Amino acid sequence: MRSIMVLNSKGGSGKSTIATNLASYYASKGKKVLLVDMDPQGSSRDWLAARPSGRSSIAGVDGSSGSFRVPRSADYVIYDTPAAAHGKDLAALLRRPQSIIIPVLPSPIDMRAATPFIQKVLENSRIARKEARVALIANRCREHYNIYHQLDAYLRKVRKAPFISVLRETQNYVRAAERGLGIFELAPYSVRRDVDQWDPIIRWLNSKRSQPV
Ligand SMILES: Nc1ncnc2c1ncn2[C@@H]1O[C@H](COP(=O)(O)OP(=O)(O)O)[C@@H](O)[C@H]1O
Numbered sequence: 001m002r003s004i005m006v007l008n009s010k011g012g013s014g015k016s017t018i019a020t021n022l023a024s025y026y027a028s029k030g031k032k033v034l035l036v037d038m039d040p041q042g043s044s045r046d047w048l049a050a051r052p053s054g055r056s057s058i059a060g061v062d063g064s065s066g067s068f069r070v071p072r073s074a075d076y077v078i079y080d081t082p083a084a085a086h087g088k089d090l091a092a093l094l095r096r097p098q099s100i101i102i103p104v105l106p107s108p109i110d111m112r113a114a115t116p117f118i119q120k121v122l123e124n125s126r127i128a129r130k131e132a133r134v135a136l137i138a139n140r141c142r143e144h145y146n147i148y149h150q151l152d153a154y155l156r157k158v159r160k161a162p163f164i165s166v167l168r169e170t171q172n173y174v175r176a177a178e179r180g181l182g183i184f185e186l187a188p189y190s191v192r193r194d195v196d197q198w199d200p201i202i203r204w205l206n207s208k209r210s211q212p213v
């Protein structure tokens with residue numbers, strides 16, 4: 001069983017978008033997926049409720065109370081998490097996954113806000129011992145906006161966590177989410193570039209680099 005958590009202390013960075021798209025990706029590959037929504041706001045639960053019955057099925061669990069069961073039969077357990085996880089709450093969250101994806105918005109303000117959070121995650125004892133692995137994704141990147149210079153400077157600060165992909169800002173994510181789908185389930189010609197941007201994420205998740213040492 002693979003367990004993957006999408007995490008950032010900030011709301012609106014794309015946690016639910018990335019969690020639901022991962023769920024849709026693995027489900028559409030025939031995997032048994034459990035989507036655990038730990039956020040009381042319930043965006044992932046809403047997404048699952050909107051999912052058409054004809055699509056590959058995804059099991060959902062309300063994990064917002066912190067007590068729930070993960071059936072052993074799942075191939076992939078994907079955790080969507082609430083914003084503002086700090087201290088004890090953060091340590092409790094970090095006990096669950098093998099792999100952690102932190103989406104960051106590529107604006108100077110958001111990157112600065114994310115830095116202490118990322119440091120805190122990296123200092124967690126499980127992460128320091130590589131019992132769980134962390135990667136960063138830049139999300140909602142505007143194409144006309146040259147983020148690479150900024151990302152570069154940022155990367156130097158958070159060198160211990162690899163930056164694995166850049167996802168562009170596109171209504172494809174919004175349109176898919178409204179229908180309870182992932183971009184992988186939209187018409188291929190309209191999402192080719194987005195699917196390409198997910199390639200390194202899936203490769204990281206399939207590799208040993210994302211798994212406990
Ligand atoms: N790459 C993207 N392109 C366009 N809109 C996006 C993208 N990622 C997220 N969004 C939108 O931004 C909003 C916040 O994203 P969400 O995944 O709910 O963040 P979080 O779960 O971290 O609060 C949502 O309306 C979502 O549809």
Ligand SMILES: [Mg+2]
Nearest residue numbers: 015016039043
């Ligand atoms: Mg969310």
